[in-house]
Amino acid sequence: GAVVSQHPSRVICKSGTSVKIECRSLDFQATTMFWYRQFPKQSLMLMATSNEGSKATYEQGVEKDKFLINHASLTLSTLTVTSAHPEDSSFYICSARAGGGTVGQYFGPGTRLLVL
Amino acid sequence: AQKITQTQPGMFVQEKEAVTLDCTYDTSDQSYGLFWYKQPSSGEMIFLIYQGSYDEQNATEGRYSLNFQKARKSANLVISASQLGDSAMYFCAMRELYTGANSKLTFGKGITLSVRP
Numbered sequence A: 001g002a003v004v005s006q007h008p009s010r011v012i013c014k015s016g017t018s019v020k021i022e023c024r025s026l027d028f029q030a031t032t033m034f035w036y037r038q039f040p041k042q043s044l045m046l047m048a049t050s051n052e053g054s055k056a057t058y059e060q061g062v063e064k065d066k067f068l069i070n071h072a073s074l075t076l077s078t079l080t081v082t083s084a085h086p087e088d089s090s091f092y093i094c095s096a097r098a099g100g101g102t103v104g105q106y107f108g109p110g111t112r113l114l115v116l
Numbered sequence B: 001a002q003k004i005t006q007t008q009p010g011m012f013v014q015e016k017e018a019v020t021l022d023c024t025y026d027t028s029d030q031s032y033g034l035f036w037y038k039q040p041s042s043g044e045m046i047f048l049i050y051q052g053s054y055d056e057q058n059a060t061e062g063r064y065s066l067n068f069q070k071a072r073k074s075a076n077l078v079i080s081a082s083q084l085g086d087s088a089m090y091f092c093a094m095r096e097l098y099t100g101a102n103s104k105l106t107f108g109k110g111i112t113l114s115v116r117p
Helices: none
Strands: A004-007 A010-013 A019-025 A030-038 A044-051 A067-073 A076-081 A090-098 A111-115 B003-005 B011-014 B019-021 B024-026 B032-039 B046-052 B064-069 B074-079 B088-096 B111-116
Touching: A004 A090, A010 A019, A019 A030, A019 A090, A019 A111, A030 A067, A030 A076, A044 A067, A076 A090, B003 B088, B011 B019, B019 B111, B024 B074, B032 B064, B032 B074, B046 B064, B046 B074, B074 B088
Parallel strands: A010 A111, B011 B111
Antiparallel strands: A004 A019, A019 A076, A030 A044, A030 A090, A067 A076, A090 A111, B003 B024, B019 B074, B032 B046, B032 B088, B064 B074, B088 B111
16 A cells, blocks of 8 residues: 655653654655644644645644644655644654545654654 | 544454444435444554545555445455454545545544454
């Protein structure tokens, strides 16, 4: 199947710093990328949807100024958690889908963020 | 609106036996896709199997099969010959098809499966 990478896999940072997470589709062009957040033992919560070259669409309740998403190319999307606080600690997962009516949606390995 | 329901508590199965993980869904869409993903403790979401709403035959992928009953709106995952590596959380998901690139996956709460040696 299609491969999606995510970097870093784990990050620990101090409160107030910003953290950037990269998501890459390695063997296909991702027209659409999705960013999710997951708390332990819970389901995935969609944060935002992004299309290459356009602004991301954020889900209700997700602060767009807090979670900056950039989808600069068909293989790369980034999520920046700005001025991170302990409550932002979570597991963040990206997902990518090719265009042209493609059905499959593939996920990256996730990033565990811990804000001290 | 779409909704996925996974109500089973933690499931246990003996190694080499088969297990069924339940999933029911609700949608007013005519064209939709149903997905199952596996999430081991490492966190990665692994795509297992897909069923389209117009597919007449149940999907199969190796040891995984999807028992699709459209009238009952159920899409149960059957894992045959369970292995210790099957221990993980399993998510059922669905999304509307043919409505554009941004159609979103709706996930169930997930089911934890533990395979006993």
